[in-house]
Amino acid sequence: MQQNTYNAEVGAPVNLYFRDVDVSDPAIQYKMLRAWDLALQDDFVNASTSAFLGNWLVDFTHWAQQRNATVALPTNNCYNPLVGKIQGELAQVITPVVLTGCVPKASFYTLLDLWLAGGTNNNLLRRSDGTIRGSRMAVMLTAAADNDKYNSEMIASIRDLEDQLTSELFAAEEDRAGDYVVFVYQGERRGDGARAGCGAVLCARSARPTAPLLPASLLSLFAHAGNFVFAEGDAILPRSFYLFCILALIGVGVVCLFMLVNPLAALLMMVAVGTVILLLFSTLWALDIRFS
Numbered sequence: 001m002q003q004n005t006y007n008a009e010v011g012a013p014v015n016l017y018f019r020d021v022d023v024s025d026p027a028i029q030y031k032m033l034r035a036w037d038l039a040l041q042d043d044f045v046n047a048s049t050s051a052f053l054g055n056w057l058v059d060f061t062h063w064a065q066q067r068n069a070t071v072a073l074p075t076n077n078c079y080n081p082l083v084g085k086i087q088g089e090l091a092q093v094i095t096p097v098v099l100t101g102c103v104p105k106a107s108f109y110t111l112l113d114l115w116l117a118g119g120t121n122n123n124l125l126r127r128s129d130g131t132i133r134g135s136r137m138a139v140m141l142t143a144a145a146d147n148d149k150y151n152s153e154m155i156a157s158i159r160d161l162e163d164q165l166t167s168e169l170f171a172a173e174e175d176r177a178g179d180y181v182v183f184v185y186q187g188e189r190r191g192d193g194a195r196a197g198c199g200a201v202l203c204a205r206s207a208r209p210t211a212p213l214l215p216a217s218l219l220s221l222f223a224h225a226g227n228f229v230f231a232e233g234d235a236i237l238p239r240s241f242y243l244f245c246i247l248a249l250i251g252v253g254v255v256c257l258f259m260l261v262n263p264l265a266a267l268l269m270m271v272a273v274g275t276v277i278l279l280l281f282s283t284l285w286a287l288d289i290r291f292s
Contacts, residue, residue: 011046011141013053014158019134021173023057024109026102030076031169032057036137037081038168042161044154045139047085051094053138056123058082062097064111070101078102152237241281249274 016039021028036055040047058080064070070078082096103111109130125134144150252273256266283289 011049011143013138013140015136015138017134017136021170023132023135024103024105026071026073026078026105027076029057029061029078029102030073032135032137033078033081034076035165035169036139038165039137039139039161040081040085042139042157044142044157046142047082047139048087048090048094049140050138051082051086051090051096053140055082055137056121056135057137058097058099060112060115061099061101061103063115064103065100067111069103069107069111070099071104072101245274245277248277 016036018032018035021032023029023032039045040050061070061078062080078099078101080096080099083098086094086096113130123136123138124132127133141154144154147153249270253266253270256269257263260266260269
């Protein structure tokens with residue numbers, strides 16, 4: 001109940017995942033930040049509250065920048081997408097850092113190890129050789145409020161965002177992976193540090209050398225959220241409802257026609273069953289009960 005209230009009044013965090021891309025390449029760093037930028041511009045994402053979630057690549061690049069270890073690119077230079085996006089009173093308390101360059105490929109992992117100082121980062125998944133297998137960046141969804149169509153509209157917008165990021169930024173990586181390179185996901189925390197409900201997608205555990213490697217054919221970039229299972233359900237409920245009702249009425253008509261051998265009686269039974277279904281779901285709507 002508390003989580004539902006929070007989501008309705010504040011919003012829920014979702015994660016933009018990147019997998020099987022060479023993060024040490026400054027060109028990929030730019031693409032990742034650009035992808036986060038486009039996600040922050042989505043109609044169902046609140047850029048201002050997203051600032052509280054942080055971004056490991058922005059933090060790491062700023063840390064390297066303070067040590068004069070970054071390099072400015074003539075085009076597609078790394079930047080902080082939050083700059084200029086903080087609105088309202090939050091703009092008075094949050095000042096996004098300004099990035100002037102990317103982390104060079106040659107020194108990327110040396111600097112990363114120094115930044116982590118022998119520890120781990122919950123937003124990184126590293127291979128046994130220390131290279132990054134997957135990472136994630138978070139954004140905050142807008143508040144659902146009392147919009148009954150929020151879930152279905154939000155998930156449609158997120159899926160369009162995934163397609164946009166894949167086609168505009170990661171088309172080459174998608175071709176190599178054989179599938180999407182952008183995906184949005186939000187999972188629920190489990191006791192072992194993984195996220196429940198991830199299935200075959202990358203669950204970002206704390207970086208550890210023994211983390212299992214995933215098939216190269218899986219997604220390279222994606223976004224995910226735990227409550228997407230409900231959003232996906234809301235998106236297909238109307239179409240499925242009409243389909244199942246029609247199939248149910250046809251089934252009733254066929255059985256009654258076979259058993260009663262009277263077309264009029266079979267038609268009356270179909271009307272009766274249809275009336276019961278209509279009254280049932282009208283009651284759900286009248287009592288404001290969630291249709292699941």
